[in-house]
Amino acid sequence: MSAEPTIQATADDFEVAEANYRTDKRALFSGENLFGGFSQILLIIWALMVILPFAWMIMTAFKTDPEIIFHPWAWPESFQWNNFSRAWEEARIGSYFKNTLIVVSCSVFLTLLFSSMTAYVLARFDFPGNRWIFYMFMAGLMFPVFLALVPLFFLVRDFNNLFGLTNNLPALILVYVAYSLPFSVFFLTSFFKSLPSELAEAAIVDGASHYRTFFGVMLPLARPGLLAIGIFNVLGQWNQFILPLVLNPNPDTYLLTQGLAFLAIQQGYQNDYSALFAALVITMIPILVVYILFQRKLEAGLTAGALKG
Amino acid sequence: MNHGKYRLIIPFLAPALLLYAVFVLYPYASAVKNSFYQWRGVSANKTYIGLDNYRRLWDDDNFRIALSHNAQLLIVLPLVTISLAMLFAALFVQGGRGVRGADFYRVVFFFPQVMSVVIVGVLWQYIYHPNSGILNSGLRAIGLASFAKPWLGSAQYALWAVAAVVIWQSVGFYMVLFVAGMQSIPWDFYEAARLDGASRFAQFKDITLPLLWENIRVAIIYIAIAALDLFTIVAVMTEGKPNRASDVVARFMYEQAFTNSMFGYASAIGVVLLILTFCLAILLLILSRRERLEF
Structure with a gap:
């Protein structure tokens, strides 16, 4: 069996x-x-x-x-x-690196602050003109920067004269912020809309002012959105070329991308290829680090932006 | 919730609105106005000349050359970029199961997109270097010396050598965009199609393509708008050389403004390019409109 x-x-x-x-x-x-x-x-x-x-x-x-x-x-x-020390010292990549770091950190901070304030108001409050302001920012997503270059060049010159500035970087920071606003406002507005409103209402009921509610309750809640748009802006502004090229013609305050382009052109006369390649690597490292740390977030943010925009 | 809300709204909106008005809205409006003036940068010598800048533009051969390059890129860039991105996305998704090493490919393919265009441009300038570049020396090493060209130095190849770099940089981004779309298509659709004997190509044409259309549409519009700009990559790699063989309108405009100090003329170029970009975007939006499929 x-x-x-x-x-x-x-x-x-x-x-x-x-x-x-x-x-x-x-x-x-x-x-x-x-x-x-x-x-x-x-x-x-x-x-x-x-x-x-x-x-x-x-x-x-x-x-x-x-x-x-x-x-x-x-x-x-x-x-x-x-090669690296030569690029850093003699080719002045070190000083361009420092300038870029200053500009990008200031302008990303201001971009996050101003765009989250604007987005919060646009997402959470009804008032006449709300939609208009939103669409006005959205229009900025459509315009190509190069059309504004000529007036911007003279505007920044007048701005520096007005405030007695000899350094172009403060004006450049403000221009970076202005051109980063449309996408950041767009992104954060939908983010604030998606947050639960009960917490903010509870805070108001508890007697917190509108300011305390925003900085103490809403901003911490929005941290993932702020992080995503912050990384996006860090990379975008770190890589920015056309704005500093036009608005920051003084070699002492060059940013990294300008410095690289300048070195590449100078290259033809000096034949210091090795320093140029070292400079490329130095410029790439921060991007590589940010990319490896935040790859998923960045990818999600960029593609979501493409589909909604 | 409404108690004293304007005390919040006004100060919260003010900084962004002020910066946006001064550094974005005003320059655009001002550029349009400048395009009607002859102006070499000194305010005293600003003379109104009506549409003369635009008339002159119409007859400017150098402008036409640059514009024709943008027009050619407008056809080639979307076609090649989207085809390659679709191919990789299809290979990548493999009908829902995912290819081995998917995460690795995703990270690698996407990387050039986050890289600065200046780094990419300078790097490829040396890859294309006639003698010391890895492209030509590699071709010579494997016995294909006749394919080694003076890429960026030749009127015949310069524009396409730059275009190849643009495609190389952006394919990964569009692949990720398409992968996201493909992964949201239910796997049963393909299963059912296969039971009915549909070939892989038929599955692609009748399931993937229609359900992915919204993503493809976005890609077409994005790439088309980018094809009308391309300032940075051209400025860094060739400056439009040799003899304007790789020039594009945005770089031509930059030259008119900041090399020749013809600010009024440059503004007219900018306005024309803006109008073209706008019309193109609207045209593409209308042409690519299809009924949205819900699934």
Whole structure:
């Protein structure tokens, strides 16, 4: 009695195994796996096309100039760390780095402060003109910056004269804030709308002023939204080129992107390729760090912005 | 909730509104006004000349060259970027199960998008370098020396060499956009189609494409608007050279304003470009309108 089922089972097993083998074979040769292998190959090729240029850039930053010119694919014979100190000191990347850090930190802070105040009011209060103000900010998302360049150039000059400023950076900070407002207001308005209103109402009922309610209750609640839009602005402003190019022509206050473009042009005369590549790496590092730390958030924010906007 | 609300509303709105009015709204309005003046940057010498700047623009061959480049890019950039992004997104999603190493690909593909255009431009300038760049020296090393070109130095290739970099930088962004859309399509749709014997291509055409249309539409409009700008990448990589073979309107405008001090003329160029951008966006919005599919 006991043998028969065993044999039966083995036969079944055999059949199952054979069926599996058949499907495996079919999958292997005609269907899913082939497609899977094919897609892996294409995806790897594109991944290499993305990684290789950056890897080459980092490798090149450690080479000597003759190595860069004559052996572009070769590994550096010895690592030239002094390329980085030369870029930092002589090519003034250090001072451009400091200027960029000052401008971006001030303008991101002000952007977050002003846009969250505006967004909170637009999202939570009914008053005549509410919609108009919102649409006016949205219009700023449509306009290309280059149309405003000429008037902005003269405006910043007049602004500096008016306040007796010899340094362009304060005006540049305000311009950065102004051009970051549309997207930040848009993003934070929908964020404030999505927050529960009970907490704010409870705070008001408890006798907190509108100001206390905003800074003490609503802003902490909005932290995820502020973080997302903050990272977005840090990257956008760190990478900004056209505004400083036009509004900040003084080499002493150059920002990183300006400094890089300037070095790349100067390059033609001085042939200091290695310092230029070191400068590229130095400029890339903060972006890389922010990207690795906040990759998911950034991706979500950027694509959500695209779909809603 | 309404008690004394204006004491909050007014001070909360004031800083943003003030900055926005002074540094955004005023310059745009002022640019439109300047386009009717001949003006070389000294306020005393500002003379009203009506539509003369626009007439001159109409006859300016250099402007036409730049505009024709934008027009060509307007066709090529959306087509190539979206096709590549769709392909990668389809490979990536693999009918709901996800490809092996998905997270790795996602992080890598998206990275160029967050990178500064200046870094990307300078880097590729050296990749394309006629002798010391990895592109040409790589081609020579594998015996394809005849494909090694003076990319950015040649009138024939410069514009397309720059366009390739623009595509390279943005494909990952649109891939992520499409992946998000594809992942929200219910897997049963494909299962049912497969039972009915639909080929992979038919599944793509009849399920993926219509249900992803909203994302594709956004991508078309975004890329088209970007194709009308491209100032930074061109300014950094070629400055429109050689002999304007890679020039675009935005860079041409910059040259008129800040190299030649023709501020009125430059403003007219800006206004024309703005109008073109606007018309294009509206046209694309209307043309790409389809019934929104709810699922």
